[in-house]
Amino acid sequence: xxxxxxxxxxxxxxxxxxxxxxxxxxxxxxxxxxxxxxxxxxxxxxxxxxxxxxxxxxxxxxxxxxxxxxxxxxxxxxxxxxxxxxxxxxxxxxxxxxxxxxxxxxxxxxxxxxxxxxxxxxxxxxxxxxxxxxxxxxxxxxxxxxxxxxxxxxxxxxxxxxxxxxxxxxxxxxxxxxxxxxxxxxxxxxxxxxxxx
Amino acid sequence: xxxxxxxxxxxxxxxxxxxxxxxxxxxxxxxxxxxxxxxxxxxxxxxxxxxxxxxxxxxxxxxxxxxxxxxxxxxxxxxxxxxxxxxxxxxxxxxxxxxxxxxxxxxxxxxxxxxxxxxxxxxxxxxxxxxxxxxxxxxxxxxxxxxxxxxxxxxxxxxxxxxxxxxxxxxxxxxxxxxxxxxxxxxxxxxxxxxxxxxxxxxxxxxxxxxxxxxxxxxxxxxxxxxxxxxxxxxxxxxxxxxxxxxxxxxxxxxxxxxxxxxxxxxxxxxxxxxxxxxxxxxxxxxxxxxxxxxxxxxxxxxxxxxxxxxxxxxxxxxxxxxxxxxxxxxxxxxxxxxxxxxxxxxxxxxxxxxxxxxxxxxxxxxxxxxxxxxxxxxxxxxxxxxxxxxxxxxxxxxxxxxxxxxxxxxxxxxxxxxxxxxxxxxxxxxxxxxxxxxxxxxxxxxxxxxxxxxxxxxxxxxxxxxxxxxxxxxxxxxxxxxxxxxxxxxxxxxxxxxxxxxxxxxxxxxxxxxxxxxxxxxxxxxxxxxxxxxxxxxxxxxxxxxxxxxxxxxxxxxxxxxxxxxxxxxxx
Numbered sequence: 036x037x038x039x040x041x042x043x044x045x046x047x048x049x050x051x052x053x054x055x056x057x058x059x060x061x062x063x064x065x066x067x068x069x070x071x072x073x074x075x076x077x078x079x080x081x082x083x084x085x086x087x088x089x090x091x092x093x094x095x096x097x098x099x100x101x102x103x104x105x106x107x108x109x110x111x112x113x114x115x116x117x118x119x120x121x122x123x124x125x126x127x128x129x130x131x132x133x134x135x136x137x138x139x140x141x142x143x144x145x146x147x148x149x150x151x152x153x154x155x156x157x158x159x160x161x162x163x164x165x166x167x168x169x170x171x172x173x174x175x176x177x178x179x180x181x182x183x184x185x186x187x188x189x190x191x192x193x194x195x196x197x198x199x200x201x202x203x204x205x206x207x208x209x210x211x212x213x214x215x216x217x218x219x220x221x222x223x224x225x226x227x228x229x230x231x232x
Numbered sequence: 233x234x235x236x237x238x239x240x241x242x243x244x245x246x247x248x249x250x251x252x253x254x255x256x257x258x259x260x261x262x263x264x265x266x267x268x269x270x271x272x273x274x275x276x277x278x279x280x281x282x283x284x285x286x287x288x289x290x291x292x293x294x295x296x297x298x299x300x301x302x303x304x305x306x307x308x309x310x311x312x313x314x315x316x317x318x319x320x321x322x323x324x325x326x327x328x329x330x331x332x333x334x335x336x337x338x339x340x341x342x343x344x345x346x347x348x349x350x351x352x353x354x355x356x357x358x359x360x361x362x363x364x365x366x367x368x369x370x371x372x373x374x375x376x377x378x379x380x381x382x383x384x385x386x387x388x389x390x391x392x393x394x395x396x397x398x399x400x401x402x403x404x405x406x407x408x409x410x411x412x413x414x415x416x417x418x419x420x421x422x423x424x425x426x427x428x429x430x431x432x433x434x435x436x437x438x439x440x441x442x443x444x445x446x447x448x449x450x451x452x453x454x455x456x457x458x459x460x461x462x463x464x465x466x467x468x469x470x471x472x473x474x475x476x477x478x479x480x481x482x483x484x485x486x487x488x489x490x491x492x493x494x495x496x497x498x499x500x501x502x503x504x505x506x507x508x509x510x511x512x513x514x515x516x517x518x519x520x521x522x523x524x525x526x527x528x529x530x531x532x533x534x535x536x537x538x539x540x541x542x543x544x545x546x547x548x549x550x551x552x553x554x555x556x557x558x559x560x561x562x563x564x565x566x567x568x569x570x571x572x573x574x575x576x577x578x579x580x581x582x583x584x585x586x587x588x589x590x591x592x593x594x595x596x597x598x599x600x601x602x603x604x605x606x607x608x609x610x611x612x613x614x615x616x617x618x619x620x621x622x623x624x625x626x627x628x629x630x631x632x633x634x635x636x637x638x639x640x641x642x643x644x645x646x647x648x649x650x651x652x653x654x655x656x657x658x659x660x661x662x663x664x665x666x667x668x669x670x671x672x673x674x675x676x677x678x679x680x681x682x683x684x685x686x687x688x689x690x691x692x693x694x695x696x697x698x699x700x701x702x703x704x705x706x707x708x709x710x711x712x713x714x715x716x717x718x719x720x721x722x723x724x725x726x727x728x729x730x731x732x733x734x735x736x737x738x739x740x741x742x743x744x745x746x747x748x749x750x751x752x753x754x755x756x757x758x759x760x761x762x763x764x765x766x767x768x769x770x771x772x773x774x775x776x777x778x779x780x781x782x783x784x785x786x787x788x789x790x791x792x793x794x795x796x797x798x799x800x801x802x803x804x805x
Contacts, residue, residue: 074455
């Protein structure tokens, strides 16, 4: 039996219900909150429909390479986050540590690349304004969730933790990974709209 | 035919009924019942403020010239705050936060909401949001109406408009957190034996409402963020001079706000299902259709937003939106006809709760038909931005939502306080409210057709007498609220003790003491097989068991409908 199942088997009826509630609640929250990103996509599409071309005439489009690299890194980070949960589930704490750190590093590189894009884009006009608002809105989420993941790692995976039963509240990590998936999905939505359409 | 074992589990009879102190309302608590009361008291406070603003509007409109207000801008501020407060700080928090929090966990037999801490947090966002909105007075109050259309809301209004937007942001977050809590509670915390189609219909409407909130409110959040950026950061999303688009706001705002109309009325419909069935001792006619029609309203509600923009919309899109606007009348009609069939030949008890519920039926039908008329493109263009729209909105949101709130107050006050509200004063309150309402808003139908524009303080003198009738009736309507307040006071002080189940109702909130103890029930309550299974011997046995009376004896003749007596006995129930 996997560690996660073992832990859940030991929970009382109330604790199990609380865990179930957290999982359902987080899923609904993600479904709801992604719609703010969809709203910004709608805003982008409606505003650009008022222009004969997009970017507007005279505005140089951004290079596709840096954001594509950032997107690939972010997707890889999501895969690693999933693998980190599998590692801790099978009791492999050292692999878990490495993978969790890798997720955080890749996330930081992603934010740095987008920050670079933010700096180089022309500041005036709807093209630049829309780009900045959308990427900044996403970056706020990436940073907040990244800091949360760093914080729970720092406080729960201290050097003396050697087995997965010592981790404590499993849910904190599960929530971190699921929130990171949210960051990835929201970015892919923006990436397509900002760079490809 | 309901067949159940006689339940006793859940009936809590503490030695001393819990007493609610005023200080309880001011403290952080995670008890869903106290949070529910906190929502109710807070929203009633804002109802009084919004009502006072309405009285000032009607006082201004007594004459066709500007006399109470010093300028048109001041009048703009008046109706902007009236609309915003009534919608976002009265109806929505009262129905969702107040009734939803207090009643839903009890009806599900749960000890609390799924996330008690989050529940408290969602409530405590409301008072600062309300204060922020009112503080706008000192910065130049919001003046662009509750719809806040640019460019008035972006280029020509004071800082109070920014505070308005920030306040709405907080209220939106509160709504989303509350809705997530309701959805999880409904999904995970129903008692054993209570499938979705055995839930009370009030829970169904909260379910549908919560779906709307989590799907629509993020769009309001997005739109408000951009509005604030336009106002404080110099962006031009809604400013054509900067490459923006004023219609962008209308599209995104109405994508939230039309579903929000259903947010304001769906829980009221849930209250109506409870009250009509219980006070006519009849099962709900077409339970499944009534339940599913709530979801249908939620779904179709997302496809009609552009009917608010008929005059500015791309002509090719007008007819599709006209069709969807009319389609939404179908699930609403299902409810209306089901309610009529429910009370048909029932043993109707004309309690104040029932009078308000029946009034909802009559007024909401008028509002609904007005709505279908507005959904028809040629008529809408004729009465666009006239008092016809004001009248329609109030028939739906006052005649619908507020009458439902009053019905709910009279119905559940005994559960919340342990005391019955005085029926005599309740009926006086009802009569003043009902006739005051009709006198206020029926003339506005005519004013609209005659072409009186809304949101103006100065109008054609030939329309004055209709405005005088409307204003005097509005003052009666305003006064009527104080009869409810008076009733609250005398009933809490010296009202008749209610007991656990004064209406002999079958839903679980009545299977515990009034008011319920902390954690609501002793052990796990056993729901009756059919929450509206009135008129059967099984239901009588269930209710008698709550009183410790042996099965087989009809406690009250009124409980058993003549038509179902024979079948109940024939089946051995």
